[in-house]
Amino acid sequence: MPDEVLNDISHRRYNPLTGSWLLVSPHRTKRPWQGAQETPSKNTLPSYDPKCYLCPGNKRAQGDSNPPYENTFAFVNDYSAVKETQQDYHPETNKDNVASLLLQARPVTGRCYVLTFSAKHDATLADMTPEEIVPVINTWTRIYASHLSPSHPLNGQAAYVLSTIPENPDGEVTPPKHQLKNMQIFENKGAAMGCSNPHPHCQIWTTSTLPEEPGKELVNMRKYKSDTGRHLLGDYVKLELEKKERLVWENGSFVVVCPWWALWPFEVLIISKRHVRALVDLDDKERLEFAQAVQEVARRYDNLFETNFPYSSGIHQAPLDCTEEEAETSWFHMHFYPPLLRSATVKKFLVGYELMAEPQRDITPEQAAAKLRDCGGELYRKSLQ
Amino acid sequence: MPDEVLNDISHRRYNPLTGSWLLVSPHRTKRPWQGAQETPSKNTLPSYDPKCYLCPGNKRAQGDSNPPYENTFAFVNDYSAVKETQQDYHPETNKDNVASLLLQARPVTGRCYVLTFSAKHDATLADMTPEEIVPVINTWTRIYASHLSPSHPLNGQAAYVLSTIPENPDGEVTPPKHQLKNMQIFENKGAAMGCSNPHPHCQIWTTSTLPEEPGKELVNMRKYKSDTGRHLLGDYVKLELEKKERLVWENGSFVVVCPWWALWPFEVLIISKRHVRALVDLDDKERLEFAQAVQEVARRYDNLFETNFPYSSGIHQAPLDCTEEEAETSWFHMHFYPPLLRSATVKKFLVGYELMAEPQRDITPEQAAAKLRDCGGELYRKSLQ
Ligand SMILES: O=P(O)(O)O[C@H]1O[C@H](CO)[C@@H](O)[C@H](O)[C@H]1O
Ligand SMILES: O=P(O)(O)O[C@H]1O[C@H](CO)[C@@H](O)[C@H](O)[C@H]1O
Numbered sequence: 033m034p035d036e037v038l039n040d041i042s043h044r045r046y047n048p049l050t051g052s053w054l055l056v057s058p059h060r061t062k063r064p065w066q067g068a069q070e071t072p073s074k075n076t077l078p079s080y081d082p083k084c085y086l087c088p089g090n091k092r093a094q095g096d097s098n099p100p101y102e103n104t105f106a107f108v109n110d111y112s113a114v115k116e117t118q119q120d121y122h123p124e125t126n127k128d129n130v131a132s133l134l135l136q137a138r139p140v141t142g143r144c145y146v147l148t149f150s151a152k153h154d155a156t157l158a159d160m161t162p163e164e165i166v167p168v169i170n171t172w173t174r175i176y177a178s179h180l181s182p183s184h185p186l187n188g189q190a191a192y193v194l195s196t197i198p199e200n201p202d203g204e205v206t207p208p209k210h211q212l213k214n215m216q217i218f219e220n221k222g223a224a225m226g227c228s229n230p231h232p233h234c235q236i237w238t239t240s241t242l243p244e245e246p247g248k249e250l251v252n253m254r255k256y257k258s259d260t261g262r263h264l265l266g267d268y269v270k271l272e273l274e275k276k277e278r279l280v281w282e283n284g285s286f287v288v289v290c291p292w293w294a295l296w297p298f299e300v301l302i303i304s305k306r307h308v309r310a311l312v313d314l315d316d317k318e319r320l321e322f323a324q325a326v327q328e329v330a331r332r333y334d335n336l337f338e339t340n341f342p343y344s345s346g347i348h349q350a351p352l353d354c355t356e357e358e359a360e361t362s363w364f365h366m367h368f369y370p371p372l373l374r375s376a377t378v379k380k381f382l383v384g385y386e387l388m389a390e391p392q393r394d395i396t397p398e399q400a401a402a403k404l405r406d407c408g409g410e411l412y413r414k415s416l417q
Numbered sequence: 418m419p420d421e422v423l424n425d426i427s428h429r430r431y432n433p434l435t436g437s438w439l440l441v442s443p444h445r446t447k448r449p450w451q452g453a454q455e456t457p458s459k460n461t462l463p464s465y466d467p468k469c470y471l472c473p474g475n476k477r478a479q480g481d482s483n484p485p486y487e488n489t490f491a492f493v494n495d496y497s498a499v500k501e502t503q504q505d506y507h508p509e510t511n512k513d514n515v516a517s518l519l520l521q522a523r524p525v526t527g528r529c530y531v532l533t534f535s536a537k538h539d540a541t542l543a544d545m546t547p548e549e550i551v552p553v554i555n556t557w558t559r560i561y562a563s564h565l566s567p568s569h570p571l572n573g574q575a576a577y578v579l580s581t582i583p584e585n586p587d588g589e590v591t592p593p594k595h596q597l598k599n600m601q602i603f604e605n606k607g608a609a610m611g612c613s614n615p616h617p618h619c620q621i622w623t624t625s626t627l628p629e630e631p632g633k634e635l636v637n638m639r640k641y642k643s644d645t646g647r648h649l650l651g652d653y654v655k656l657e658l659e660k661k662e663r664l665v666w667e668n669g670s671f672v673v674v675c676p677w678w679a680l681w682p683f684e685v686l687i688i689s690k691r692h693v694r695a696l697v698d699l700d701d702k703e704r705l706e707f708a709q710a711v712q713e714v715a716r717r718y719d720n721l722f723e724t725n726f727p728y729s730s731g732i733h734q735a736p737l738d739c740t741e742e743e744a745e746t747s748w749f750h751m752h753f754y755p756p757l758l759r760s761a762t763v764k765k766f767l768v769g770y771e772l773m774a775e776p777q778r779d780i781t782p783e784q785a786a787a788k789l790r791d792c793g794g795e796l797y798r799k800s801l802q
Contacts, residue, residue: 038522041503044626046521052629055525057498113442113770113777118426130652133641135677136431137423140440218769226766235769241429243775244437256518267515292520346773369772381611384603384620385498387754388731390628392498 039396047293048256048264049249054295054391061394072338073376074416077154077230086231088151101202103167105148106175106236108205114142114239116209142212142239145205147171149232156221156232156340157330158411165323171203172217172236172347173311173319178204179238180312181211181353185360189312196316212238214246214351222342224371224379238352246348254361265363269303278397280404281328285321288329290401295391296369297380298336298400300329308364310349328408329368335407339376344369424781432678433641433649434634439680439776446779457723458761459801462539462615471616473536486587488552490533491560491621493590499527499624501594527597527624530590532556534617541606541617541725542715543796550708556588557602557621557732558696558704563589564623565697566596566738570745574697581701597623599631599736607727609756609764623737631733639746650748654688663782665789666713670706673714675786680776681754682765683721683785685714693749695734713793714753720792724761729754 044053085092088100094110121139126132149168150160157165174197177190184190219234220227242250256264272279272289280300281288291301302325308314314322333341350362373380373394386392429438470477473485479495506524511517534553535545542550559582562575569575604619605612627635641649657664657674665685666673676686687710693699699707718726735747758765758779771777 035506035508035522037504037506041506042499042525042527043506043522044525046523048519048521053523053626055498055624055628056522059500060496060498111445113440113445114427115444119422121420121422121426121428123420130656133645134433134649134653134656136433137420137428137441138431138438140427140429142427214774216770216774218773220766220769226768237770237774239440241438243440245772245774260518264519268519271515271519344769344772346769348773367773381605383611384605384729384731385601385622387630387729388603388733388752389599389601389622389630 039398044390045293047291047295048268049252049293050245051248051252054293054393055385056393056396058394058396058399061399072412072416073340074413075154075159075340079152079154081153081231084153084229084231086146086148086229086233087153099202101148102151103149103164104171104200104203105151106145106171106203106205109144109146109235112142112144113237114140114144116141116143138241140239140241141210142237143208144238145175145236147175147203147234147236149234153231156334157326158334158341160232160327162320162323162327165327166320167200167203168234169311169314169319169323169326170197171200173197173314174199174203175205175236176215176311176349176352178207179212179215179352184353185356186310186312186350189310193312208238210240211353212240213353214239214242216243216246216346218344218346220344222340224342225344227342242351246351249348250351250358250361253363254357257361263307263361263363265303265365266307269305278401280332280401281325281408283321283324285318286325288325290397290404292397294397294400295382295393296371297373297393297395298333298370298404299397300368300404302326302329302366302368304364308349309359309362310364311347313364326366331411332404332407333368333370335409335412336403337372337376338412339372341370341372343371424783429775430678432676432680433653434637434678435630436633436637439678439778440770441778441781443779443781443784446784457797457801458725459798460539460544460725464537464539466538466616469538469614469616471531471533471614471618472538484587486533487536488534488549489556489585489588490536491530491556491588491590494529494531494620497527497529498622499525499529501526501528523626525624525626526595527622528593529623530560530621532560532588532619532621534619538616541719542711543719543726545617545712547705547708547712550712551705552585552588553619554696554699554704554708554711555582556585558582558699559584559588560590560621561600561696561734561737563592564597564600564737569738570741571695571697571735574695578697593623595625596738597625598738599624599627601628601631601731603729603731605729607725609727610729612727627736631736634733635736635743635746638748639742642746648692648746648748650688650750651692654690663786665717665786666710666793668706668709670703671710673710675782675789677782679782679785680767680778681756682758682778682780683718683755683789684782685753685789687711687714687751687753689749693734694744694747695749696732698749711751716796717789717792718753718755720794720797721788722757722761723797724757726755726757728756 215238253264278289345368347366349364350359371379600623638649663674730753732751734749735744756764
């Protein structure tokens with residue numbers, strides 16, 4: 033343990049990636065708990081659902097039909113949050129005008145994709161093998177590569193990767209009409225995380241602006257680098273491999289940890305061991321090892337409470353349009369934010385105090401990591417089928 | 418409308434209180450929606466529940482019994498997130514050590530209260546009259562006053578208020594053992610907001626540290642003041658009263674607006690019209706007018722989808738221990754963050770993109786304000802009873 037006392041007392045921990053603090057109340061887990069004993073949940077979905085708008089061959093809401101794809105299939109979201117073309121908007125920026133200080137708006141354009149992980153309606157990343165997850169990572173990589181700005185410092189890598197990863201006609205996308213700034217790959221899994229279709233898929237939102245979270249991370253990583261001459265996440269990986277207290281799993285290229293500053297009860301971070309700036313930096317072997325790490329997280333999550341574990345996950349990497357220095361500052365990682373706290377139905381609510389004052393968690397990241405270390409092995413529901 | 422075009426195009430808006438941006442996608446409301454038509458929900462709770470740990474006279478988890486209180490009743494949470502006394506912890510702060518940069522922790526002490534709003538198990542702020550809400554506000558004010566530091570710039574006000582607001586034996590609390598820094602009053606209402614007991618109540622967490630959110634607001638309000646010589650929220654209230662586009666309701670002392678930067682679909686902000694630094698600055702008439710504003714929000718929320726509307730709310734005001742300048746910078750306001758989007762059951766999920774990249778909303782604050790302006794009048798369920 034970092035300091036035994038942190039198992040018992042209320043304390044704040046610092047998140048160096050976002051530059052903010054959160055409250056940890058370990059003694060709160062001592063609250064009486066009529067531990068809901070769930071029955072392990074089986075997978076009762078069909079492997080093809082004629083009503084699913086993501087299954088191969090089916091029709092979507094706006095009339096398009098999906099191809100009879102085999103693993104991944106990418107398309108522009110029929111109800112995108114941002115669009116490539118829209119009416120112009122030029123906000124006035126008169127510094128002396130109160131409205132221009134307090135009612136600020138800026139236009140945002142972009143393109144939003146949906147990407148399936150598998151043709152099977154009832155598969156999840158936990159059910160898939162690392163080899164089956166590789167095509168997903170390949171598609172992410174090709175899409176990222178095809179959106180980089182013409183002057184991007186990673187263009188050499190991108191060209192190389194595009195020449196080495198086999199094309200997948202159903203996973204290809206056309207380059208954007210205007211250069212975009214950022215690509216956010218994320219998955220919402222489970223109804224608890226606002227996901228309305230269990231067919232395994234993620235979303236990719238590309239935007240003309242750098243969003244808040246990756247923006248904050250870049251600022252903090254850059255500051256760390258200029259203060260110490262080293263990479264924040266590079267130092268952090270070394271530290272966690274040394275301490276082992278928050279380490280869940282590792283392979284040659286990646287570590288899986290419950291970060292020191294984890295907010296969600298079983299939050300984890302996959303971090304590359306070497307300095308990887310973006311997906312295009314990963315070689316064949318590393319993409320397989322990344323798939324292993326993702327699979328390991330998804331399977332351990334499901335095993336933890338013997339249920340289909342909900343989460344939101346997302347990849348942070350170099351922006352699509354950035355300077356040499358910004359690319360150099362970026363360090364590839366993937367966040368998983370799962371809401372479950374004590375069972376398949378008892379979740380942590382980030383509400384009143386968390387929203388109005390400061391995020392708060394109960395079990396410590398060290399306790400969470402210990403539980404996740406203990407639930408490797410075969411996917412629990414394999415033996416139920 | 419601010420600029421008609423903002424009704425149609427994706428854009429970012431700036432939150433000057435927190436210094437961050439959010440994404441607005443108004444066209445997303447054009448998604449097909451098999452508008453869930455709910456039946457208006459009645460209140461089916463008893464007005465006294467023998468099993469409720471908050472009802473007058475009942476026993477609590479750790480054995481204490483509640484007094485036969487009449488309106489508000491305050492007690493220290495049996496499972497507080499922070500405690501007044503705990504083991505010491507002195508983190509090392511060796512600047513050259515990677516662990517002291519990346520594994521930072523600080524001790525936090527404090528006291529957490531639970532405060533009931535009414536003796537009636539089935540009352541909500543929407544069911545209560547402003548006159549019935551005044552005792553709640555009086556108790557908040559007395560508790561705040563009794564926690565101020567000995568050198569606090571608002572001590573004169575506090576002494577005055579303690580001499581004018583009648584004591585309520587069930588709502589009084591003892592001063593803290595050590596001086597604390599901040600008091601966060603908040604309510605989690607409804608199961609959707611993690612509330613496990615419908616008996617109307619709020620929580621009050623006092624801490625030895627200034628939490629992230631009020632901390633950010635103070636920084637941004639101070640900066641605005643030093644840049645312009647005026648108060649951020651003072652200017653904002655004037656602007657909203659002039660524009661009227663986001664105004665929901667007002668009385669002599671308070672405005673209710675859907676702020677320009679609202680994140681939650683029907684988020685509102687109650688702001689004092691004059692410069693009120695904290696609860697102790699409010700006079701008798703203003704406390705009644707604040708009760709009216711709170712009641713107005715709660716009732717309009719319930720009327721909107723004819724349901725018991727869930728939300729988290731919280732008050733921001735001067736810290737318990739602060740300088741003259743910090744007190745002077747503070748401007749009393751109350752946030753309401755409600756998750757419902759389109760009906761009693763369709764809520765907005767702040768998940769994948771929101772957590773990994775940037776908060777996103779669909780309907781504009783102007784559209785939300787228009788709907789809330791239209792649903793005043795009698796509480797819908799009065800006529801169902
Ligand atoms: O204190 P309660 O009501 O048990 O708990 C509720 O409010 C707290 C403060 O916002 C949260 O930390 C909890 O997650 C939530 O369930
Ligand atoms: O895009 P979907 O799956 O319809 O919607 C889901 O993910 C989005 C991105 O995180 C959120 O904005 C929505 O609130 C959520 O329900």
